[in-house]
Every structure is written in structure tokens, then in C-alpha cells.
Amino acid sequence: MQQFVASTSAYGDDAALLKRIAAGDSKALAWLYQRDAPRMYRYCFAMARDEQLAADAVQDTFVDLAAQSQGAAHAPRLAFDPQRGALNAYLLGVARHHLLAALRDAGRFVSADAGAGEEGEPWEQATDAHHALNPLVAQVAKQSGEALLRAVAALPFVFREAVVLVDLQETSYEDAARLAGVPLNTLRTRLHRGRARLARALAPAPTAAAAAPVVGQTTAGNSSGPESP
Amino acid sequence: MQQPNFSTPADSTLTDFDAGAQTSAAKHGADASEPLAHALARARHALHATPLPAGLQARVMAAVAVKLPPSLDLEPATSPRFALAPHGSGLWAKLRASVRKGAKASGASSSTHSRPVRHGLRAWAASAASMGVALGMVWLLAPASPAPTALSAAPLAEFVALPGSTWAGRAQSAAPSEPVWVMPMDVPRAQLVRYGLPFDPADPTQRVRAQVLVNAQGQALALRIDSPLP
Numbered sequence: 001m002q003q004f005v006a007s008t009s010a011y012g013d014d015a016a017l018l019k020r021i022a023a024g025d026s027k028a029l030a031w032l033y034q035r036d037a038p039r040m041y042r043y044c045f046a047m048a049r050d051e052q053l054a055a056d057a058v059q060d061t062f063v064d065l066a067a068q069s070q071g072a073a074h075a076p077r078l079a080f081d082p083q084r085g086a087l088n089a090y091l092l093g094v095a096r097h098h099l100l101a102a103l104r105d106a107g108r109f110v111s112a113d114a115g116a117g118e119e120g121e122p123w124e125q126a127t128d129a130h131h132a133l134n135p136l137v138a139q140v141a142k143q144s145g146e147a148l149l150r151a152v153a154a155l156p157f158v159f160r161e162a163v164v165l166v167d168l169q170e171t172s173y174e175d176a177a178r179l180a181g182v183p184l185n186t187l188r189t190r191l192h193r194g195r196a197r198l199a200r201a202l203a204p205a206p207t208a209a210a211a212a213p214v215v216g217q218t219t220a221g222n223s224s225g226p227e228s229p
Numbered sequence: 230m231q232q233p234n235f236s237t238p239a240d241s242t243l244t245d246f247d248a249g250a251q252t253s254a255a256k257h258g259a260d261a262s263e264p265l266a267h268a269l270a271r272a273r274h275a276l277h278a279t280p281l282p283a284g285l286q287a288r289v290m291a292a293v294a295v296k297l298p299p300s301l302d303l304e305p306a307t308s309p310r311f312a313l314a315p316h317g318s319g320l321w322a323k324l325r326a327s328v329r330k331g332a333k334a335s336g337a338s339s340s341t342h343s344r345p346v347r348h349g350l351r352a353w354a355a356s357a358a359s360m361g362v363a364l365g366m367v368w369l370l371a372p373a374s375p376a377p378t379a380l381s382a383a384p385l386a387e388f389v390a391l392p393g394s395t396w397a398g399r400a401q402s403a404a405p406s407e408p409v410w411v412m413p414m415d416v417p418r419a420q421l422v423r424y425g426l427p428f429d430p431a432d433p434t435q436r437v438r439a440q441v442l443v444n445a446q447g448q449a450l451a452l453r454i455d456s457p458l459p
Contacts, residue, residue: 030286037281037285037289041279042276055282059288062293063289063292065293145270167272198268202268
């Protein structure tokens with residue numbers, strides 16, 4: 001389980017690190033990038049399934065940080081407050097903000113209120129036709145984890161975020177709830193429902209099972225998942 | 230709450246997470262041979278193995294470098310003559326040569342390629358001093374009433390080595406010894422003075438389209454202005 005904690009390094013704590021970056025220390029910036037960018041990028045990538053959007057969110061996050069650090073040098077308007085949390089959590093929150101904006105701009109944001117809590121929604125239709133037509137490709141994707149990542153990406157945003165943070169990035173419930181800006185119980189509910197939808201997505205489609213009885217798998221599910229065995 | 234061990238998902242014990250996931254999977258008719266917990270573990274592996282795009286660090290560091298002002302505050306010249314140094318008069322070459330000379334004097338263009346562009350007060354002080362000399366030279370040599378459209382008629386087509394970078398010397402060789410990226414950026418006109426380029430002090434906040442050459446470490450090596458200068 002990963003926790004967002006203020007780290008210490010050769011640059012000292014987070015505040016000292018920011019001061020070095022604000023002074024133009026490229027090595028400090030590179031150190032921060034190598035520490036936090038992978039987690040930020042993979043969060044954004046898992047949420048958007050789009051390399052460009054994820055990379056843009058990471059870049060915008062660091063640019064924001066640089067601009068704010070400069071603001072702090074001349075005026076006390078630094079948004080990051082070490083008293084309120086760790087820098088890596090703050091950066092992930094900023095990246096989330098940029099990613100949300102980009103998804104909205106692209107018309108790809110599915111809000112939590114858009115019928116996300118009900119069964120039988122259009123998200124199930126986000127199956128990969130290529131996988132459905134090619135069982136071998138589907139099996140490879142399944143074994144590599146790629147199939148589930150695709151299913152995660154098809155979840156409504158709030159469920160997707162809970163699954164990505166807790167199940168895929170092993171963030172603690174408390175940190176995930178804080179990042180999502182919801183109470184802990186809400187986060188738990190979203191996670192439970194997200195997992196339920198994923199479980200449904202893993203279930204083989206009844207029609208596919210009937211067409212291929214040699215597989216011999218039970219088809220208790222009543223929905224069509226993204227893959228056909 | 231415990232979660233399946235990331236490194237050994239196949240051997241992880243059935244924690245409450247697994248039990249919950251499997252119960253959920255069974256409830257919703259999931260494939261019994263594919264418990265959700267195992268699928269999530271594989272997905273976790275896949276996500277963790279997802280590489281960051283090549284050049285992303287260079288992108289980020291170059292973008293941040295543009296945002297960070299130099300340690301020494303270079304006030305832009307107020308004389309309009311400064312901004313209107315005509316192209317083709319040789320002033321550009323003198324300016325760039327002076328900047329390069331200043332960068333060498335600061336030790337930034339030594340054979341060690343690891344010195345970043347933004348490597349602290351000392352290098353910036355030397356670079357800024359050399360730029361100050363160069364800018365003063367431009368101010369002195371510029372004609373009293375040059376044509377304002379001189380630069381816009383001749384947009385720069387070459388990269389200008391940034392103060393402190395080692396790119397200028399290596400660019401003279403047949404091929405660069407390290408991979409570089411060209412990053413399109415919008416640069417505030419006021420920051421052009423950092424790079425030894427003229428700018429219009431009447432509108433310092435306007436941004437110009439530029440290409441920045443960066444190396445794998447994210448060091449900005451050179452800059453090329455794409456949009457025509459006024």
C-alpha cells in the first residue's frame with residue numbers, strides 16, 4: 001500500500017526541494033520528475049488511455065509548479081502547502097485537474113451523475129471489436145492485463161478513478177478519497193461498484209460460450225463482456 | 230487493509246480484497262477461472278510496466294525552463310533602437326558570437342556535456358554579464374531610425390545557442406553526438422533577452438512561437454524563433 005508522505009532527499013524536504021527548483025536548479029527538477037512523474041503519468045494514462053493526454057497533463061503539472069514557485073518568490077501565493085500534505089499528492093492532484101480539463105475539452109468526460117450507478121449502461125458497449133473477433137488476441141490481452149485496463153478505461157470516471165488509485169496504484173483509501181475529494185465511504189462505494197462492473201466485464205458472453213462449448217466455462221453472467229473466449 | 234503483493238500476485242494470499250473481489254465476481258457472473266483479483270494484479274503489472282513516452286522528461290524540463298526566469302534580473306532596454314536592430318547588418322552575428330564567447334568564459338561550454346543551461350547563479354552571472362555587454366553593443370551600433378519591419382521580413386532560420394549550452398560548438402561537427410529534440414513553444418517576448426535576441430519592449434508580454442532544442446537530460450541547448458518578429 002502506497003502512502004503519500006513528505007519525502008526527504010539530498011535536497012531536504014519538499015519545501016527545500018521547491019526552493020531549489022524555483023532558483024533554477026535543473027537537477028532538483030529532474031530528481032522530482034523522476035520521483036513523481038511515473039506515478040502521475042500512469043495514473044493519467046490509466047484514466048484516459050491516451051498517451052498524449054497523459055503526457056500533456058504531466059507537463060502542465062510541472063509547468064504549474066514552476067510558475068507557482070516563482071510566484072512564491074515574489075508574492076505569497078504558492079498553492080502547495082507542506083502543512084496540508086505531501087508534494088507528490090499535490091502534484092497528482094494537479095495532474096488530475098489538468099486531465100479532467102482535457103477530457104472535458106475532448107468531450108470524453110463521463111460524470112458520475114450520468115447514470116453511472118445503474119446497471120446495463122453504455123459503458124458495456126465500449127468493447128473492442130477487434131478483440132471480439134479475434135479470440136487469440138483477446139486471450140493475449142487478457143493474460144497481459146491489457147483487457148482489464150481497457151475495461152477500467154470504459155468505466156465512468158468516478159468508478160475508474162477509485163479502481164485506478166486503490167487497485168492499480170495501491171493508494172491507501174484515505175489518500176485516494178482525499179485526492180478524489182470525496183468522503184471515505186463514498187470512495188469505498190465507488191470502488192465496490194467499479195469492481196462489480198469489472199467482474200461483469202470479465203464474464204464471458206453467453207452467446208460466445210454457446211458458440212464455443214469446447215471452452216467449457218460457465219456463463220452465469222448476463223452481460224456481454226469485452227472479450228469472448 | 231492489505232492488498233495482494235504486487236511482486237507476487239499469483240502467490241498472494243486470499244485477503245479480504247481478494248475475497249471481496251471474488252465474491253463480487255461470482256455475484257456478477259464472472260469467469261471462475263479468472264478471479265477479479267488476479268486480473269487486477271495483472272493489470273497492475275501492466276500499468277506499472279507502462280513506459281513513459283520517450284522525450285517526456287525533456288519536454289517537461291524545457292517547458293519549465295521557459296517558465297523560470299534567470300536568477301539575475303535582466304531589465305529590458307527601454308530604447309526602441311534596441312528592438313530594431315536590422316537583420317543583415319552583422320549585429321546578429323556579433324550578438325550571438327558574444328553570447329557564445331560569454332558562455333565559454335563562464336565555463337559552460339567545456340567538454341563536459343553534463344552542465345545544464347540553468348546551473349546556478351555563477352554561470353548565470355557570467356552569461357548575463359556577457360549578454361549585457363552584447364546588448365550594450367547592439368544598442369550602440371543600432372541605427373538611429375531603423376525600419377521596424379526589417380526583422381519581420383527576414384525570420385530567423387537557424388538555431389541560436391543558449392547561453393551556457395554546449396550546443397554551438399558541437400553543431401559545427403557533422404552530426405551531434407547525442408540525441409536532441411525540437412520542442413515547439415510559446416516564449417514571452419520579454420524572455421528573448423535571456424537568449425540574446427532582440428525583442429520589442431513596447432509589448433513584452435506578447436508571445437512568439439519558437440522551437441527549442443533540448444537534449445535527453447532536458448537541457449535547453451538552442452532556440453529558433455518561428456514567428457516573425459515585428
